[in-house]
Amino acid sequence: MPELPEVETVVRQLNSAIANLKINDVQVYFGIRNQPEQKSFISTLVGKTILKVERRAKVIIFRLSDDMTMVAHLKMSGKFFIHLAEVKPDKHTHVVLRLDNDKQLFWHDVRKFGYLKIMTNLEVDDWFLNKNFGPEPLLDTFTPAVFKRQLLTRKNAKIKNTLLDQSVVAGVGNIYDIEALWLAKIHPLRVINTLTDSEIELLHQHIVAILHKSVAANGTSSDDFLDTSKKRGTFQDELKVYGKExxxxxxxxxxxxxxxxxxxxxxxxxxxxx
Ligand SMILES: [Zn+2]
Structure with missing residues (x-):
């Protein structure tokens, strides 16, 4: 499942490739997980301009003109591909946005757990509040003190499960928490309130470092992760523990x-x- 570095890779590529392009046409081939229903989904998108693409936790945020937003979650296997106009969708392409400059954005999802939801900017603010995501680990505001405060909200829980809790730290998943715990020499079953301040600081340092390194490598493609040009990330070559039983x-x-x-x-x- 894509984690923060993979989603960040997709967001950066989308932002540089399709920001400020207008959506001229929309085709939906499978839209049951999307919102609103198909007819309004299409009519809301057509004519809008994609102003910019952002990320919060593992959610991709398309800021649109007219105070609208489309959020996307890749879940297990969702992917965005950017193609030129002549490329035809395959059977796993569920939505096609035809854009200015002869570009197309394909929403592709073999396992169909991902979704696209269109909301007003006000609705999307509420939607994110309800998600209760924790701090973003790539921001400077994610200090060791903030990390410690977040961990102590789950002081009787095991560290491994806690790192996966998106309300504690946003975007960390099963690959990067396993790697960071090994780097910090902390057993995954340690209970939070047994961790010393120096262990928490070391774990914080390794979480931040590994996420930055993976973003620089366009993410990890241990599974089937592909970026917007169908290329694999390369951080799987750097993994020390994940998949190495x-x-x-x-x-x-x-x-x-x-x-x-x-x-x-x-x-x-x-x-x-x-
Ligand atoms: Zn060892």
Whole structure:
């Protein structure tokens, strides 16, 4: 599932490729997860200009003219592809926006868990309030003190599950939390209120660093993540722990262990993560 670096990669590419372009036509081939229903979805979009594309947590935000916004969530397999006008949609292309400059934006989603929702700017503000997303880890305002405050709202919970909670920190998922815990030498089952201040600071430092590095590598394509030009990210080559069960820890050579936590596979070193 795309996490913050993959979504950020898509947002940056969309912003540089389609900001300030007008939507001239819309085709919907599968729209059951979208909002509003198909006829209004199309009529609302046609004629609008995409002013800019932003991100909050793992949500992509298309700011449109006339005080409207379209939010998109990639969920498991959603993708946006930018094509020239002659490219034809395939069977997993659910929505096509025809734009100025002979460009097309394809919404493509094999597993169909993703969605596009169009709202007024006022409605979208409320929608985000209800989502209750935690702080953005790439912003300077995400300090070690803010991280500690957020963690202490779940002081009896295990650190691994807590990092996945989008109301604690926005955008971190199963790949980057596993990597950051290994880098900080913290066992995934540690209970929050047993963490020392220096462990929290170290974990904060590694979360921020790994997210920045992955954005610079256009994200991780361990699964099927593709950017808007159908290219894979390269950060999977940098992963030290995720997907490496039964191989030796690069730090201490102990064989990595894999456990299931809330249904999510969690790999860690039973020796140097304490
Ligand atoms: Zn180790």
């Amino acid at each position: 039964n191989t030796p820890c690069p730090r201490c050579a102990t064989i990595f262990t894999k456990i299931k936590l809330n249904g999510r596979g969690t790999v860690f070193c039973p020796s140097c993560q304490i």
